[in-house]
Amino acid sequence: MVAVTTELADQAGPARRQLGLRAQRARRLRVVRWVLLFIFGLIFIVPLLAMVEFSTRELDLSGPRTLEYWRQIGDYPDLIQAIIASLELAAITAIGALLLLVPTMVWVRLRLPKLSRTVEFLCLLPLTIPAIVLVVGWAPVYLWINYFTPSQYQTSPLVLAFAYVVLVLPYMYRSLDAGLQAIDVPTLTEAARSLGAGWTTIMLRVITPNIASAVLNASLLAVSLVLGEFTVASLLNYVNVQVAMNQLSQANAGVSMAVASGALLFVFILLIALSFVGRRRSGGRPVEEN
Amino acid sequence: MKKSIRGIGTGIAVGAMLVTAACAPPEKEADKSTATSTDAGVSAATATSAEEFGGLDALIAAAKKEGTLNVIALPPDWANYGEIIKAFEAKYSIKVASATPDGSSQDEINAVKQLGSTTRAPDVMDMGGAVTVANTTLYAPYKVSTWDDIPDAQKESTGLWVNDYGGYMSIGYNSAKLPELTAVADLMKPEFKNKVALNGDPTAANAALNGVEMASLANGGSLDDISKGVEFFKSLKKAGNFSKIQATSATVKSGTTPVVFDWDYLQVGYKADVPGWKVFVPPNAVLGGYYNQAINKTAPHPAAARLWEEFLYSDDGQNLWLKGGARPVRMDAMTTAKTIDAAAAAALPQVGGDPVFQTQDQVAAASKYLVANWAAAIK
Amino acid sequence: MTESIATADDVAGDQPSGAGRRLPLSWLGAVPFFAYVGIFLLLPTGVVIFQAFFTAAGQPTLANIKVLTTSVVVEAFINTITLSAVSAVLGAALGAVLAYMIASGPADGLTRRLWTAVAGLLAQFGGVTLAFAFLATAGPVGLITLALSNLGFTTTGAWLTNLSGLVVVYTYFQIPLMVLVFLPALDGIRPQWREAAESLGGTSWQYWRHVAIPLLTAPFLGATLLLFANAFAAYATAAALISQGGIIIPLQIRIALSSETVAGQENVAKALALGMIIVVAVAMTLYAMMQRRSARWLR
Numbered sequence: 001m002v003a004v005t006t007e008l009a010d011q012a013g014p015a016r017r018q019l020g021l022r023a024q025r026a027r028r029l030r031v032v033r034w035v036l037l038f039i040f041g042l043i044f045i046v047p048l049l050a051m052v053e054f055s056t057r058e059l060d061l062s063g064p065r066t067l068e069y070w071r072q073i074g075d076y077p078d079l080i081q082a083i084i085a086s087l088e089l090a091a092i093t094a095i096g097a098l099l100l101l102v103p104t105m106v107w108v109r110l111r112l113p114k115l116s117r118t119v120e121f122l123c124l125l126p127l128t129i130p131a132i133v134l135v136v137g138w139a140p141v142y143l144w145i146n147y148f149t150p151s152q153y154q155t156s157p158l159v160l161a162f163a164y165v166v167l168v169l170p171y172m173y174r175s176l177d178a179g180l181q182a183i184d185v186p187t188l189t190e191a192a193r194s195l196g197a198g199w200t201t202i203m204l205r206v207i208t209p210n211i212a213s214a215v216l217n218a219s220l221l222a223v224s225l226v227l228g229e230f231t232v233a234s235l236l237n238y239v240n241v242q243v244a245m246n247q248l249s250q251a252n253a254g255v256s257m258a259v260a261s262g263a264l265l266f267v268f269i270l271l272i273a274l275s276f277v278g279r280r281r282s283g284g285r286p287v288e289e290n
Numbered sequence: 291m292k293k294s295i296r297g298i299g300t301g302i303a304v305g306a307m308l309v310t311a312a313c314a315p316p317e318k319e320a321d322k323s324t325a326t327s328t329d330a331g332v333s334a335a336t337a338t339s340a341e342e343f344g345g346l347d348a349l350i351a352a353a354k355k356e357g358t359l360n361v362i363a364l365p366p367d368w369a370n371y372g373e374i375i376k377a378f379e380a381k382y383s384i385k386v387a388s389a390t391p392d393g394s395s396q397d398e399i400n401a402v403k404q405l406g407s408t409t410r411a412p413d414v415m416d417m418g419g420a421v422t423v424a425n426t427t428l429y430a431p432y433k434v435s436t437w438d439d440i441p442d443a444q445k446e447s448t449g450l451w452v453n454d455y456g457g458y459m460s461i462g463y464n465s466a467k468l469p470e471l472t473a474v475a476d477l478m479k480p481e482f483k484n485k486v487a488l489n490g491d492p493t494a495a496n497a498a499l500n501g502v503e504m505a506s507l508a509n510g511g512s513l514d515d516i517s518k519g520v521e522f523f524k525s526l527k528k529a530g531n532f533s534k535i536q537a538t539s540a541t542v543k544s545g546t547t548p549v550v551f552d553w554d555y556l557q558v559g560y561k562a563d564v565p566g567w568k569v570f571v572p573p574n575a576v577l578g579g580y581y582n583q584a585i586n587k588t589a590p591h592p593a594a595a596r597l598w599e600e601f602l603y604s605d606d607g608q609n610l611w612l613k614g615g616a617r618p619v620r621m622d623a624m625t626t627a628k629t630i631d632a633a634a635a636a637a638l639p640q641v642g643g644d645p646v647f648q649t650q651d652q653v654a655a656a657s658k659y660l661v662a663n664w665a666a667a668i669k
Numbered sequence: 670m671t672e673s674i675a676t677a678d679d680v681a682g683d684q685p686s687g688a689g690r691r692l693p694l695s696w697l698g699a700v701p702f703f704a705y706v707g708i709f710l711l712l713p714t715g716v717v718i719f720q721a722f723f724t725a726a727g728q729p730t731l732a733n734i735k736v737l738t739t740s741v742v743v744e745a746f747i748n749t750i751t752l753s754a755v756s757a758v759l760g761a762a763l764g765a766v767l768a769y770m771i772a773s774g775p776a777d778g779l780t781r782r783l784w785t786a787v788a789g790l791l792a793q794f795g796g797v798t799l800a801f802a803f804l805a806t807a808g809p810v811g812l813i814t815l816a817l818s819n820l821g822f823t824t825t826g827a828w829l830t831n832l833s834g835l836v837v838v839y840t841y842f843q844i845p846l847m848v849l850v851f852l853p854a855l856d857g858i859r860p861q862w863r864e865a866a867e868s869l870g871g872t873s874w875q876y877w878r879h880v881a882i883p884l885l886t887a888p889f890l891g892a893t894l895l896l897f898a899n900a901f902a903a904y905a906t907a908a909a910l911i912s913q914g915g916i917i918i919p920l921q922i923r924i925a926l927s928s929e930t931v932a933g934q935e936n937v938a939k940a941l942a943l944g945m946i947i948v949v950a951v952a953m954t955l956y957a958m959m960q961r962r963s964a965r966w967l968r
Contacts, residue, residue, distance in 0.1 A: 037767075037771075037784070047805070050811065051798070061815070103698075104699060104701070112696070112699060124898055125710060125714065125949075127901070128898055129714065129946065130904055132938075134717070136717055137717040140716060141712060166710045169710075170899075171792075174892060174895045175853055176853075178851065178857070178888040178892075179856075181854070181857070181888065213852065213853050213856045214853035217850070220785065221846075223789070224789040224790060224792060228794065230796065230905075257798075264794070267790050268790050272786040275785055
């Protein structure tokens with residue numbers, strides 16, 4: 001593409017020199033990029049490796065290695081149930097929060113710009129209060145939710161989705177905001193409306209594909225938060241994956257690190273799988289319809 | 291004009307929501323009809339003893355019908371609770387749902403208050419002294435079958451709370467890598483640099499407060515005077531020997547915190563991970579402390595809760611605690627009746643002097659002093 | 670729901686009608702969001718703030734608020750603000766660099782997928798596990814500490830248990846969070862703009878100064894604010910590393926809420942939470958001011 005642009009311009013000496021400079025810069029950037037990525041990679045992976053090392057320790061650093069603690073993860077039968085519940089929670093939370101945020105943010109940009117600071121503050125508020133205090137405020141709300149829940153679902157952690165959507169708001173808002181400000185929302189919507197599109201079409205097929213990267217990142221953050229959330233579930237006495245892991249880790253020190261490392265690996269693979277979702281730009285199919 | 295109407299409208303809506311939220315929802319009719327009760331109409335939720343309910347067998351049947359027991363803040367390696375829970379589950383086929391294993395006593399009370407009578411609320415609590423006496427309005431009185439074996443000073447007269455097990459404050463350390471301890475002051479030696487940890491913050495955790503009090507007793511203080519303990523830790527910090535890291539089984543196993551002030555029955559768990567782990571109770575500072583059992587007044591499974599108490603105070607339950615290195619409250623009575631597990635009793639750490647116990651007033655005074663002085667001392 | 674109301678609004682808006690008729694219908698579009706946030710965020714916050722003005726027994730009092738003025742609490746606030754600000758700025762700067770490195774690769778490439786997954790994973794990694802991972806790496810008997818002592822440098826590894834160590838640990842999860850939140854902004858910079866700038870004869874510096882930086886400033890500042898708030902209320906990691914003394918506000922809150930030895934302090938925790946909200950509100954105001962000024966400066 002660079003070559004085409006150059007050829008379209010005057011094929012004289014200055015243009016060729018520019019091409020040479022650009023190639024040089026590209027090469028330099030590539031080297032810098034790989035070096036920096038390597039350094040960052042090292043910084044992030046060393047503590048994780050230390051965790052894995054500890055989980056295979058029998059007694060001593062220099063002593064024999066053992067996979068016994070990893071095996072003990074299987075001794076806790078409720079773990080699978082908790083994992084499934086948490087995955088469901090993650091999906092519900094991500095989709096629910098997207099459904100709540102994307103239309104609202106677009107609407108605020110289009111019609112209610114004065115509200116944008118209020119929305120921004122509200123989307124930052126959940127972060128300012130530690131979860132242990134927020135639970136005190138959620139307890140009465142959840143008493144009412146329990147009142148309306150049929151008895152066989154009383155212990156199901158899925159009702160945590162209400163709280164998790166709120167917890168996820170700050171991160172999602174920031175990511176979606178960055179994506180929305182890069183596209184020209186008013187123009188896009190005007191064009192779509194002048195072609196006769198309804199609001200659903202505009203949201204799903206015009207706006208969302210254009211902020212696909214932001215939506216994906218926001219979803220990753222939501223999934224990651226829900227899978228890593230412990231305090232609220234624990235204080236409201238629901239069993240999600242982190243609570244189950246915490247139970248398991250009480251058995252002994254080795255298991256606690258084995259289960260933590262295993263969870264990290266599991267979430268990592270899950271997130272990579274998730275990143276393959278919604279990458280189909282060609283058909284323009286939106287993320288939510290998957 | 292429109293804006294003010296909107297403002298008033300939102301104000302009313304917000305106010306209404308706040309009031310609704312502050313009030314708890316009405317108790318479900320369904321809950322009332324399935325509540326366990328005997329034919330005589332005595333409800334499990336108000337029974338103050340097994341006899342009142344119609345005998346232990348009736349209690350067992352009612353508990354089995356409930357099918358679940360919610361416990362809270364019971365780590366498996368705390369006084370052998372892991373085995374106790376398994377034994378209870380096996381004996382009565384009742385599932386025990388154990389929540390928040392690393393919670394504090396106050397977390398238990400918070401859960402009771404916040405979860406009301408939902409099916410997830412804790413049924414029974416095991417708490418330290420200060421929290422127990424501060425919240426008696428939340429408990430249901432109950433006298434277990436072995437009530438008479440328990441000394442009067444260790445139970446509340448109507449059965450609102452009862453001591454269950456206790457131990458002495460001790461210093462556990464890795465004797466393979468560190469010199470032998472013969473006195474608390476030995477911890478000032480340079481070999482202990484950055485190695486001595488408490489189990490929590492004394493202004494927050496019962497075990498840590500008792501750790502500081504024990505240090506105080508060992509350094510010339512008294513049950514009324516914790517200041518010597520604070521000074522000891524201050525000089526420990528100055529020497530660089532005091533570590534602020536929270537001691538857990540992982541930090542003990544890895545050697546990050548090779549010296550821990552904790553109850554002697556909690557040191558048992560560390561022995562499995564660190565073969566050379568020794569437990570030292572200073573002969574001139576034998577500070578004891580008991581924990582307490584209480585039943586939640588609005589327990590979702592009242593019969594199971596009462597059965598659990600019967601189990602804990604039976605010979606089996608008491609011996610299981612003894613196996614975990616804790617001293618059960620009926621120990622004297624059981625030793626006389628020869629129902630005690632002699633091997634486990636012999637395995638308890640040797641204690642030199644006479645044990646002393648702090649009263650609630652002394653604990654309150656100590657925590658007041660700590661709140662004012664601890665943070666500054668170990669900065 | 671939003672769509673049908675919106676269409677009605679469009680019809681109303683296209684007609685030559687007074688402004689009074691348009692405004693109420695526009696507001697309706699924001700109702701779902703505000704209703705949800707009202708019930709599940711504002712109400713709990715309101716309950717907490719409300720209880721801050723009562724004693725544990727239920728008597729109205731200002732004593733809990735007075736606790737905010739004691740020297741211990743003021744110091745803890747300063748520590749928390751410092752910790753959050755430093756880790757936010759560090760995380761934002763390093764995270765922006767890392768995000769740029771990731772964004773300058775192919776959009777569908779393996780590197781980008783890998784790094785996005787890593788960022789998503791580590792952004793929410795915290796608590797006791799993170800604390801132990803760092804202890805196992807750089808603590809008193811951590812792998813790096815032992816390796817260094819083998820090479821001759823002895824350290825006690827106690828640096829992790831004071832504020833500067835905490836900054837390092839916090840930055841560990843601030844950087845991935847920054848990457849995730851800032852990448853969409855970087856993706857919004859089209860490569861065509863760079864080429865256009867060059868074909869017009871601009872240097873690299875001019876491109877950055879007049880094209881890229883003005884576009885990235887707003888999202889960068891917003892992300893930094895998020896990082897600040899993220900670090901501000903985090904406590905599980907700090908509790909595992911510095912279990913003594915309550916040097917930051919979240920730890921003070923935890924002590925007040927779950928202390929076994931000092932009873933009746935729950936409402937002090939709520940007053941402390943109120944203090945935290947005020948601090949973040951102030952931070953948001955500063956951020957809004959900075960945004961406005963930088964927008965003017967970069968014009």
